[in-house]
Amino acid sequence: MTANVEVDPPTAPTSEPSALTHLESQDGRSFVARGPGSERPLPGDYLELEGEDGILAFVEEVSDEASGTGFAATGTLIQVGGGPGPGRPTDSPWHEVPVRATRPDTVQRLLSGADSRLHLGHLAGQEAVGVALVPNRLNRHTFWCGQSGSGKTYALGVLLERILLTTRLPMVVFDPNSDFVRLHEKAVQTETEDEDQAHALHDREVVILRPDDDQSPLRVRFTELTPRAKAAVLRLDPVVDRAEYNALLRLFAGDFHTVDAGQVVPHLHSLGDPDAEALAQRIENLGILEWTKTWAFGAAPVTEVIARRPAATVLDLGSYERHEEQLTVALAVLDDLWARRAERRPLLIVVDEAHNLCPPDPETPLGVAVRDRLVQIAAEGRKYGLWLLLSTQRPSKVHPGIVSQCDNLTLMRMNSRDDLDQLASIFGFVPRGLLAQAARFRQGEALLAGGFVPMPSIVHMRTRVTPQGGTDVPVPMP
Structure with a gap:
């Protein structure tokens, strides 16, 4: 006689992420999470607290346990929802709370915002999670850096497009390599959303000033x-x-x-x-x-164009034959903006390849004058609505008195350990675990940190709507 044995039906597969071990927090703000090596997170990942909807653990550092069989992750606890950005949960301690990898929809609530036009790109490894710009925090200076080939200039173009689309903040762009002289044009796109955004950009007044353009000359008096x-x-x-x-x-x-x-x-x-x-x-x-392409000789100077505040004014400095001419035009513009500072009219001053205008040790009186004015704007301009966005390949190539005044950071691929250590010392609010990943970034990936994004995030930048002005020279092939 055979006994009847009841067998439980097979469990349906679940899409829920597998649980890690446990999280501890003594102050309700910072945490330590420990688990097996197979479940090791990366700096920048988020963990969910089981049974605690709306509270996430943001991983900042990850290390190996002394036993070598597991990991210890540290970071910050975040309250999601209930306001325009992330907040802090209560100060109550947490003991032995099970945690797990966060579902994309939960992170999306934190990072994406309500308007997809604000997205600078998507969270690296999670295409469904857009990372939104926080435009009202552009009233701080921004440092933008990445080594050659990292996609730095292309990504900067993405940011400028987002600013044009979602704010009424005017900008002036110092463009030494003629990379943004097509900011008023539409790139070839196929997606409907990009077409709509291209039309919206076309409605903004973007003025391109060139030294050899009789209709829109870049000249000073x-x-x-x-x-x-x-x-x-x-x-x-x-x-x-x-x-x-x-x-x-x-x-x-x-x-x-x-x-x-x-x-x-x-x-x-x-x-x-x-x-x-x-x-x-x-x-x-x-x-x-x-310098016949520098002096106005009766034509309207660039300072008059900027004074009426178009949505964007791009200064094509790359078309000058002499560096002294570039410096002269830059100095005339910066001096005029400083002279008008009491008007308190907001303006974003974008300086691409900033090492050309504000190196630590300029070699000429013109270079010193330009650098000193930028140092002054970095130190005092914020209260007058003059906000800097400086882009360069290495932080050491820009005067430290300017970099140290920046509250927003975009970092693309950076292999130099010395440069990463310098950034860590200046931008203390950026977790070192995130900075350390910059050496492994792919082209177009960037670490964004500071008030202009909801949380420090490693982002794959979105496609531009306008074409890039300058491109790499291809290798000749048979």
């Missing part, structure tokens, strides 16, 4: 430069070259008025003053009047 800027252009030291410097001051303090730089030298020659004659010879010897 020598006569309207500050005394220090004029002296920097002429390589005059107020003490060493005191006679010529004084002649320069007297020239524009008197009855001489003109908008034409070409009239300055003849007027100096006509004065019969040996110091004025020496100043005229200096101008001729330096070839300043040969």
Whole structure:
């Protein structure tokens, strides 16, 4: 006789992520989670607390247990929902709470926001989770860096498009490599959403100023430069070259008025003053009047264009033949913005390849003047609505007094340990575990941290709506 044995029906497979071990928190804010090595998370991952809806554990550091068979993850507890951004849960301690990998929909509530146009891209490894821009936190300086080939410039274009689409914050772009001169054009797209966004961008006023464009020239007026800027252009030291410097001051303090730089030298020659004659010879010897693509000669200067605040003004500095011309135009614009600071009109100042304008040790008086003005804007400009966005390949190539004032960070692939250590020391709010991953980023991946994103996140940047102005030169093939 055979006994009847009841067999439980097979359990249906579940899509729930498998549980890790447990989480401990003494203060209800930070945590330690321990589990087997097979379930090891990465810095930047999120864990769910079992039975606690709306509370996530954000992993910042992961290390091996002393036994070598498991891991210990540390980080911050976050309250999801109930406001525009993440908050803190209660200060109550947690003991032996089971945790598991977070479902994408839970992370989406934290990072994605309500408007897909705000998405800079998607969370690396989770295409369903968009990472949203927090536009009202662009009122802080931003540092944007990544080594050559990381996709830094393309990703910066994504950010500029999102700003144009979702805010009314005007911007001026210093573009030394002509990478953003097509910010007013539409890239070839197939998706309906991209087409709609391209049309929305087309409705924004984007002004492209080029040195050799008769319709939209990028020019400045020598006569309207500050005394220090004029002296920097002429390589005059107020003490060493005191006679010529004084002649320069007297020239524009008197009855001489003109908008034409070409009239300055003849007027100096006509004065019969040996110091004025020496100043005229200096101008001729330096070839300043040969900068025909720099001086306005009666045309509207760039400062007047920026003063009326188009949605974006792109300055094509890359089309100048001399670096001194780039510096002169940049100095004229920055000085004018600083002179108008009391107007408190918000403006995002985007400086691509920022090491060209604000290196730690400039070699010329013009370079020093530009760097010093940017240092001043970094230190004091925020309260006047002048906000910097600086993009470069290495943090060490930009003056530390500027980098240290930045509250937002975008970091793309970076192999140099020294550079990563420098960033860690400056941006203490960014978990070191996330910074350490930058050496393994693929092209187009970026660590975003600071107030302009909901949480520090490793993001795969979205496709641009406008075309890239500059591209790599291909290798010739048979």
